[in-house]
Structure formats: structure tokens, C-alpha cells
Amino acid sequence: MKKKFLYVVNPISGDGDDREEVSDLLCNSLHDVEFQTWETTGKESDPEQIREMLNSNAFDGVLVGGGDGTIKMVVQAIKGMGVPVGIIPLGSANGLATDFGIHGISDACHAIKNGIEKRVDLWDINGELCIHLSDFGFNAGLVRKSSDQEGRGMLSYAKGYLAQLQEIQSYRFRLLEQGDAREVTAKMLVIANAAKYGTGARINPFGDISDGQFEIIALNPEGIDQIISLSISLFKDNIEELDFVKSWSFNELEIENLDGADFQVDGEVMPQTDKVKITKINEPIVFYALE
16 A cells, blocks of 8 residues: 655745656655645745645655755644654755765655655744754854755855855853753854754764753864864864864753854744753654765
8 A cells, every 4th residue: 555645845945956857766766655735835824734735634644855944844733743754955055964864866866765764853942843953153154044045055155165164253141940050152153953964964973862951162263273173173073072162962941142153053043142041842853864
């Protein structure tokens, strides 16, 4: 008996992949799966429409064609429903897919057919859903600059990176856990549920996306030599060896942003944020993954 999946696709994600070609590839690779395709509209009603379709049809899972933003919207819609999710990486930001070893459409199909089912913790940050990685400082400023650039994709990212590098600075943060306070100075402070950014840079070799905890990673390189060392270590998977990188694990935390650093949650820049509270959402989501 064929499995039936709801295929939610963002028609404007990424750099204009041929959606019909992607659909044909899915049908050919997943010949034992029946699809019902639904395109997002960008309206606030999208999550509710997805829930209604799942409630009125016997779907075995949801496939998401898009980037991290589309995945976040779908997960927000279906959390608590017990429906597994497959990622079809079509976006300009595919960090979560990268974390699961999915680097293209063929990987996505393999994960759905023969991969593992991975339970993923979800976190609430000031009312925002966090699945992947959030951060203060350098990268959040980069995300803001990239979103201000014309166009989408890696070229926009590269332009934003060069602009942000000229403005790199340290920020002060206060970490508050059950009455204990710790002050941290960092150019970038990461709230890490997952391990990798979409570039493949492994920012969090310390934790597990299913362990009920998240990591706080403080990076404070000084000078161009340490910045280069950090860049190399992110791709060599050994940032824990750098003495200007610190990490702690928590299951709940408050962070005071003392110097007004930029802040982003799963690739979305937030308004000026002076303080965040991070708590666990007791409704994990299962994803099809290769690793």
C-alpha cells in the first residue's frame, strides 16, 4: 500500500529551482509514495490551512520543499500532531537539512525511503519557535545585512559577510540560570539546538539535537589570526580546541543582551531584543534524516 504525504512547497524559495523538475524527481525516486502538493502563500493563514489538511486526510507524513523558514512554519503548524517531516532542500538557507546529512533532492529521497527517524527537540525563545540555531552578534548582523541585499542565495550571503566583517565587535551578555549569573563577552553568542549552519560550518560539536538540552557557545576571537583559526576550525570540526571558544549546556536559561547585539532565531532577524528566555517545548518533531 502506498504511503501518502502532504508536500508543502514554497514557490519562491532559493534561487528559482525548477519546481516541476523537482516534483518529477520526487515521483520517480519515491514511486511508492503518493503526494498531494500544496503551495505556501506567505499569509498568516498558511499554518492553519496545513493543520486542516492534515486533520481531514490520512497523511503518513509531510514533505517540506523550501528552506529553514518554510520548515519552521510547517513545524509550528503541526507540532503535537505526531506527523513525521521530510525535508526537500530548496531554500537559500538549508541549515537543518545539512545537519541531517541532506545536501540535495536525491539525499532527501534516500532519507525518506531508507533513512532514520530522528526525534528533534523544540525550544521556545520569547514566544518564537527555535528548531535549529539562534544567535546574538556577528552572524545575526550578517543575516540582517544579507536580507537587505538584493536577490537571494550565496552571493547575497557573501556580500553581507564582507560588510559585517568590517563592523565586528565584542558584546556583553549575562546568563541567568536559577538565580546564578554569569557574564560573558563574545563577538557571537550561539543558542545551539543543532550542530551545523547551512554552510556546513559545525558550530556545536558539544551537544545532540535530541538530548533535551541546548548549548550556549561564546566565540570571542581577537584579531585576524584568531578569526582565520576559527573559520578553519568550524569546517575541521574542532572548535572545542580553541581557547577563545566557551560552551555550556542548559535545559532552560535567560540571557540579557547588555549591549544591544543583533539577534536572530532560525535565520529570522528579531526586533531589538534586550532579554530572552529559553524553555523547552514538550512536543518534539520527528524528521527523516541520514545522520
